[in-house]
Amino acid sequence: MTSIIDDLTSIVSxxxxxxxxxxxxxxxxxxDRLDLCQFQCNGAFAGAKQYKKAPFMIADExxxxxSKNEIFKFVEMVKPGFIxxxxxxxxxxxxxxxxxxxxxxxxxxxxxSETIVLDYGGPNVAKPxxxxxxxSAIIGESLKRIARAMGNKVIxxxxxxxxxxxxxxxxxxxxxxxxxxxxxxxxFDPVKDKVNPIDVDELNEIYPFASQKSKSNEAFKEKARxxxxxxxxxxxxxxxxxxxxxxxxxxxxxxxxxxxYVDFDLWYGESDANExxxxxxxxxxxxxxxxxSEGAMVVDVExxxxxxxxxxxxxxxxxxxxxxxxxxxxxxxxxxxxxxxxRIWYVVDKRQGLHxxxxxxxxxxxxxxxxxTELAHLAIGTMNGKDGxxxxxxxxxxxxxxxxxxxxxxxxxxxxxxxxxxxxxxxREAAQKVAVAAVKFGDLSNHIxxxxxxxxxxxxxxxxxxxxxxxxxxxxxxxxxxxxxVNNDEPAIFNGVYSDIERxxxxxxxxxxxxxxxxxxxxAPSVICDNAYRLASLFxxxxxxxxxxxxxxxxxxxxxxxxxxLVRKLLIKHLDVLGIKAVExx
Ligand code: ARG
Numbered sequence: 135m136t137s138i139i140d141d142l143t144s145i146v147s148x149x150x151x152x153x154x155x156x157x158x159x160x161x162x163x164x165x166d167r168l169d170l171c172q173f174q175c176n177g178a179f180a181g182a183k184q185y186k187k188a189p190f191m192i193a194d195e196x197x198x199x200x201s202k203n204e205i206f207k208f209v210e211m212v213k214p215g216f217i218x219x220x221x222x223x224x225x226x227x228x229x230x231x232x233x234x235x236x237x238x239x240x241x242x243x244x245x246x247s248e249t250i251v252l253d254y255g256g257p258n259v260a261k262p263x264x265x266x267x268x269x270s271a272i273i274g275e276s277l278k279r280i281a282r283a284m285g286n287k288v289i290x291x292x293x294x295x296x297x298x299x300x301x302x303x304x305x306x307x308x309x310x311x312x313x314x315x316x317x318x319x320x321x322f323d324p325v326k327d328k329v330n331p332i333d334v335d336e337l338n339e340i341y342p343f344a345s346q347k348s349k350s351n352e353a354f355k356e357k358a359r360x361x362x363x364x365x366x367x368x369x370x371x372x373x374x375x376x377x378x379x380x381x382x383x384x385x386x387x388x389x390x391x392x393x394x395y396v397d398f399d400l401w402y403g404e405s406d407a408n409e410x411x412x413x414x415x416x417x418x419x420x421x422x423x424x425x426x427s428e429g430a431m432v433v434d435v436e437x438x439x440x441x442x443x444x445x446x447x448x449x450x451x452x453x454x455x456x457x458x459x460x461x462x463x464x465x466x467x468x469x470x471x472x473x474x475x476x477r478i479w480y481v482v483d484k485r486q487g488l489h490x491x492x493x494x495x496x497x498x499x500x501x502x503x504x505x506x507t508e509l510a511h512l513a514i515g516t517m518n519g520k521d522g523x524x525x526x527x528x529x530x531x532x533x534x535x536x537x538x539x540x541x542x543x544x545x546x547x548x549x550x551x552x553x554x555x556x557x558x559x560x561x562r563e564a565a566q567k568v569a570v571a572a573v574k575f576g577d578l579s580n581h582i583x584x585x586x587x588x589x590x591x592x593x594x595x596x597x598x599x600x601x602x603x604x605x606x607x608x609x610x611x612x613x614x615x616x617x618x619x620v621n622n623d624e625p626a627i628f629n630g631v632y633s634d635i636e637r638x639x640x641x642x643x644x645x646x647x648x649x650x651x652x653x654x655x656x657x658a659p660s661v662i663c664d665n666a667y668r669l670a671s672l673f674x675x676x677x678x679x680x681x682x683x684x685x686x687x688x689x690x691x692x693x694x695x696x697x698x699x700l701v702r703k704l705l706i707k708h709l710d711v712l713g714i715k716a717v718e719x720x
Contacts, residue, residue: 135232137242137647139163139173142219146175149199155181155192162219164645171208171218172641178215189215226640227628233643234626234700239707240647243285250288251469252278254481255391255398258295259383260304262338263390263535265525266483269514272577272713274481275396276659277512279711284654289473292387294403296380297461300341302362305375306354307344308332309361317371329374334386337379363453366408393539394570395713407464414464415449417500424449435495447492462493466509467502477508479657484513484583512657515585517577525588542569545590546602550720564717568594568602571714575601578712579663599667601714604705607670608716611702614682618695622703626696629689635679639672639697646704650711659712666708673701 139162147160159177166174178193185192193211201209207220233240254274257267278288309318316327348355365372384401391397415431418424423433429452436444447459469478480490490511497503519525527533547565556564572593579599580586594602615622631637642665649665652658682698685691706716 135236135240137240137651138221138229138644139648142173145200145203145205146177146196146217146219149196150177150181152199153192153195155185155196160196164648165218168638168641170212171210171220173219173221175217175219176215178211178217182215193217223631223637226637226644227631229644230628230640230696230700231626233646234628234696234703238283239704240644241283241650241707242647248281248286248476249473250281250286251473251475251478252281252288252290252481253293253479254278254290255292255396256295256482257292257387258298258300259387259403260300260337260379261341263387264532265517265535265538266532268394268535268538268573269517269577269582270481270483271391271394271396272574273512273514273582273659275394275713276574276578276662276711277479277481277657279713280650280653280659280662283707283711284650289400289475290398291400291402291469292391292398293465294384294387294401294405296376296403297366297405297408298458299358299362300345301376301379302358302360302365303344303348304337304340304379305365305372306358306361307340307347308375310354315375317374319371322371322374324370324374327374329378332375332378332382334382337382337386359453390535390539393536393566394574395715402465402468404458404461404465407461407468410464410467411460414460414467414500414502417502418449418496421500423496423499433496433499435492435499437495444488444491444495447496449496458489459493459496462490463497463500463502466493466497470503470507475507477510478503479508479510479512481512481514481582484515487511487513510657512582514582515580517588518585520587520589522587539569539573542573542590542594545569545594546572549594549596555719564720567715567717568605568720571601571605571709573601574712574714575604575663578659579667581658581660599663601709601712604666604670604709605714605716606720607673608702608705608709609718609720610677611673611698611705612718614677614698615695615702617683620695620699622699624695624699626700627692628696629693632690632693633676633679635672635676636694636697639669639676639701642669642672643700643704646708653711662708662711666705666712669701669705669708673705 142162143160146162147157150160151157159181160175161177162173162175164173165171178189181192182189190211190213193215197209197211197217205221205225207222209217209219212218252274254270255267256270257263274290278290281288312330315330316322317329348358361372365376418433424431427446430448431450432446432448434446448457449460451457469475482490494509497509503509517525525533543565546568547561550561550565550568576593593600596602596606646665649661653661680694682691682694685694709716
């Protein structure tokens, strides 16, 4: 189905054209003065310059052409040259009916479906997920869902950090603690010999320990570096322990992401790009882009217009180990080969901006992606504590993601109603959904680049712009429908507009598709948050002003119930693309 903005733009553009003006002047947008009109077109101002005519004269001519169109309640020229438009109620009702039966609920579908590889999450194997990984997971998951809801093909890749020095540190430490392990013996045989099992708690303890140790112990640090290089060149024993570390770590990561309703199509890691590294180096060599500098192989990526220095990107170190940039570049080759994507989006901390700039420029110079493929760093800000600094545990440590989720679930459980409409089990389950809603909405309602302050009390509030309030609004609609014995899926009967607030609500319903469009083009889930909140607040006013349950006029009541059903569906859709699950009652 077409959007109302497109419908109106087409009518007004046609009129501009008929009057001998450029069609493109006819773009219609939502009015920024809803008290005056619902939509506006300001094209006459641009036209005035082009055609050397007063804007009000152009606007007047255009209005004359369309004033007879029966969809308008009024269309008028307002000096100095605005075109103000308000639609007849029947038009709003008809559009709402179309949305109610549309499988996509009026969310515009891409004319040409794009393939987007979305790189988010980026956890490092052997380290527990900590809150530094939260934003990328939340935002990436939401962008994936928004793009899919609009008919695009999105491939999500967790892109594990599974191949760098952190693995070398863990393996080096394991080898010092367990020198007798068969995988550390020179005649280890991967076919015959069994690897000693590692458990997740040990793994979680060992990385911080080894990392600390490497800071004061130069010999250990050197050992970890050697282990890393040997691992990357296929040392059998190290590969075997590495696989065990991966098994344990990935299982733990999957459980944690699952609690956040975050899921990935691909569980590839940096290691999977290893087989493309030779090809990368060959391309860089052939094109004469690579040269030696201080023992490393580097590629220049500086550009004339750079305001800050962009140093050469290092693709090989003197010990022949690959580094972060190498794997990111090789991964681009892999993605191009597997999916030939239209876009590759990296939902990564803004502090990695320089790294990704270097990688993208090198990829362009090397020609490993077509010019038309977008490579974009969707840079994200930090989640801070109330002190304005990156969120920490009470004793100043890095907080584990699982601890954070547990804390919020506990707090949500405490805040939820004690009425016995659910068992303890059901209440727990609902508390988990509320907690995720609170955390995700608290995050996504900010622009992705902005830092924000994590505030459980605020996020869990039943009032204001919170995920909790949105879920709560859905439960209120549920209870109206339940009490009146109305099915969630009953056919929509929009038969009239009985109050101003309904008109406003209808208009917002009809314009929700626009929010999806903007959210995707601006890569901004916050646009969805804003629209969901507007819908919910308008609904709350509508609910407050009208007594749906007690209404005796059946026409009115069924119209209102249709509104309830449609708002509920739309809210759930908005929540769904934010990665939030609604609950039946709370
Ligand atoms: N593992 C990296 C880190 O923790 C993040 C990976 C981001 N994605 C990427 N393709 N570089 O810093």
